[in-house]
Amino acid sequence: xxxxxxxxxxxxxxxxxxxxxxxxxxxxxxxxxxxxxxxxxxxxxxxxxxxxxxxxxxxxxxxxxxxxxxxxxxxxxxxxxxxxxxxxxxxxxxxxxxxxxxxxxxxxxxxxxxxxxxxxxxxxxxxxxxxxxxxxxxxxxxxxxxxxxxxxxxxxxxxxxxxxxxxxxxxxxxxxxxxxxxxxxxxxxxxxxxxxxxxxxxxxxxxxxxxxxxxxxxxxxxxxxxxxxxxxxxxxxxxxxxxxxxxxxxxxxxxxxxxxxxxxxxxxxxxxxxxxxxxxxxxxxxxxxxxxxxxxxxxxxxxxxxxxxxxxxxxxxxxxxxxxxxxxxxxxxxxxxxxxxxxxxxxxxxxxxxxxxxxxxxxxxxxxxxxxxxxxxxxxxxxxxxxxxxxxxxxxxxxxxxxxxxxxxxxxxxxxxxxxxxxxxxxxxxxxxxxx
Numbered sequence: 001x002x003x004x005x006x007x008x009x010x011x012x013x014x015x016x017x018x019x020x021x022x023x024x025x026x027x028x029x030x031x032x033x034x035x036x037x038x039x040x041x042x043x044x045x046x047x048x049x050x051x052x053x054x055x056x057x058x059x060x061x062x063x064x065x066x067x068x069x070x071x072x073x074x075x076x077x078x079x080x081x082x083x084x085x086x087x088x089x090x091x092x093x094x095x096x097x098x099x100x101x102x103x104x105x106x107x108x109x110x111x112x113x114x115x116x117x118x119x120x121x122x123x124x125x126x127x128x129x130x131x132x133x134x135x136x137x138x139x140x141x142x143x144x145x146x147x148x149x150x151x152x153x154x155x156x157x158x159x160x161x162x163x164x165x166x167x168x169x170x171x172x173x174x175x176x177x178x179x180x181x182x183x184x185x186x187x188x189x190x191x192x193x194x195x196x197x198x199x200x201x202x203x204x205x206x207x208x209x210x211x212x213x214x215x216x217x218x219x220x221x222x223x224x225x226x227x228x229x230x231x232x233x234x235x236x237x238x239x240x241x242x243x244x245x246x247x248x249x250x251x252x253x254x255x256x257x258x259x260x261x262x263x264x265x266x267x268x269x270x271x272x273x274x275x276x277x278x279x280x281x282x283x284x285x286x287x288x289x290x291x292x293x294x295x296x297x298x299x300x301x302x303x304x305x306x307x308x309x310x311x312x313x314x315x316x317x318x319x320x321x322x323x324x325x326x327x328x329x330x331x332x333x334x335x336x337x338x339x340x341x342x343x344x345x346x347x348x349x350x351x352x353x354x355x356x357x358x359x360x361x362x363x364x365x366x367x368x369x370x371x372x373x374x375x376x377x378x379x380x381x382x383x384x385x386x387x388x389x390x391x392x393x394x395x396x397x398x399x400x401x402x403x404x405x406x407x408x409x410x411x412x413x414x415x416x417x418x419x420x421x422x423x424x425x426x427x428x429x430x431x432x433x434x435x436x
Contacts, residue, residue, distance in 0.1 A: 008306075026166075071372070148208045174208070284365035398417060
């Protein structure tokens with residue numbers, strides 16, 4: 001049964017709301033893999049939380065590279081579907097091959113360069129062995145994640161948000177069941193500690209791949225005319241999208257380094273806050289992922305008036321969602337840390353995080369979706385420049401300055417300020433582009 005709507009005629013408001021909610025639940029499920037890990041790992045002790053704090057920016061490199069490829073796949077396939085192009089099957093086949101190659105490259109690269117990566121991150125000697133037991137299986141999970149996201153992107157480009165929802169919920173349920181089983185052991189199954197969390201993620205993603213196949217979201221093999229051309233088009237968008245996403249973990253790595261100089265507790269608090277943010281702000285990523293295929297297909301069909309209307313509706317949604325999250329999280333700041341740790345100093349540091357960082361949620365959401373729309377319009381170079389300038393032209397310098405003035409609070413405050421600047425620049429350019 002075809003679960004993909006006709007994006008060129010579907011009512012825009014209801015589709016954006018329904019598609020965003022479906023993808024949010026699904027993406028939150030996948031993002032919650034690390035949050036679930038953090039909750040169970042927190043039961044091991046503060047040292048284990050500090051270890052995964054160093055793992056976060058490393059793992060984000062692989063995840064963001066895979067998401068970058070997904071941006072290229074949905075953009076090109078959406079344009080082909082909207083214009084009625086003859087290379088639709090080639091686009092699907094190219095997406096399959098590129099997903100397999102990227103997953104293998106990331107997994108083997110992580111295993112090969114792990115020692116150098118940990119040294120660059122400044123991982124304390126006392127945490128290195130503990131961290132490695134978690135990272136080695138997590139590197140392998142990149143292969144399975146690339147395959148799974150390849151399956152999901154093929155149906156998402158057609159506007160199908162139901163299948164990704166089903167698949168991602170299956171992954172979350174599997175991880176919730178497997179995490180305590182492998183981390184703490186049960187019966188004849190030994191307690192693997194941090195390594196158990198990594199293996200649980202691998203097994204959960206394999207289950208997701210099987211569920212996706214059962215839903216008809218298999219990988220595509222066999223190409224028609226234009227395979228080479230469509231592959232180049234995907235890479236033309238995917239490489240800037242992937243590298244711009246990979247820049248974020250490097251900027252995040254600078255954040256971790258600065259916090260580590262102030263105290264290891266701040267690294268643990270940031271790990272909790274950052275992972276929770278990754279889950280909550282999936283609503284913005286889901287909105288971007290929902291409107292991306294819509295923009296690509298309408299651009300391919302040259303339906304510009306309807307495209308502008310969709311973007312206006314989507315901006316209103318950002319204001320509502322971002323504002324609601326900001327007020328809610330800052331109000332709950334004193335109690336959030338209690339969910340993850342029994343350490344009172346760590347609870348206070350998590351509270352500080354949520355008194356400052358959430359004020360940038362609206363701007364961060366606007367930046368995420370604005371850059372996503374530029375990729376959907378096949379303006380990858382401009383989108384890359386905006387992302388790179390925001391991170392290393394604004395965020396990192398601002399963080400270095402603020403850390404000298406307000407220490408840990410300055411590091412945290414740099415994010416909402418830089419997000420505001422980046423969001424305004426992105427939306428000024430994008431509005432001029434779609435008005436032409």
